[in-house]
Amino acid sequence: MRSREGEAWWDLLDGEMTEVDFGRRTWVLTKDLDVLQSSPTPAGVRLLPPRDLYTQGRDRSTIIDKQFHRDVFKAVSEPGAVLVDGRILGTWRARNNGKNLSMSVTAFDPLSAHARKAVESEAEKVASLRGAAAVEVDFESY
Known part of the structure; x- marks a missing residue:
């Protein structure tokens, strides 16, 4: 799929996505942001x-x-x-x-x-x- 063909699908998520800095341009669902930022530190x-x-x-x-x-x-x-x-x-x-x-x-x-x-x-x-x-x-x- 070409990027311009995906724009219509991407536009359906307008307002539901948040850009995050992960060494490159990356997006996550806004509702998942708190969980991802407060994940427990791995142990063991x-x-x-x-x-x-x-x-x-x-x-x-x-x-x-x-x-x-x-x-x-x-x-x-x-x-x-x-x-x-x-x-x-x-x-x-x-x-x-x-x-x-x-x-x-x-x-x-x-x-x-x-x-x-x-x-x-x-x-x-x-x-x-x-x-x-x-x-x-x-x-x-x-």
Whole structure:
């Protein structure tokens, strides 16, 4: 559809849309604006698998600093992502080691003790899903 063909449809929403600044010209329904501006801050730690939908959005800079894009988004052998409070703060890789699972976590900055403990808890869930008896987590930082 050409933009001028869509003008008639756009005009039907006159008075119902509000322009917002999101790095480019963007519009939202006015009735949704308060909810979007007051959304809760994400909390918690998760180990996202490679190519998780959360990491596949167009605006990657909202979840990860641009300097680390090449570490997370690889064409081959893509790692998993360490998600802390809604931001990707590192990567992870796991490999079977006999009946156990070895996981290496590389954080972009040192993780807090609380975040490390939460990562270890998540790693136990990954080990269980892979049928491993135990998991060993090795932490590194850039």
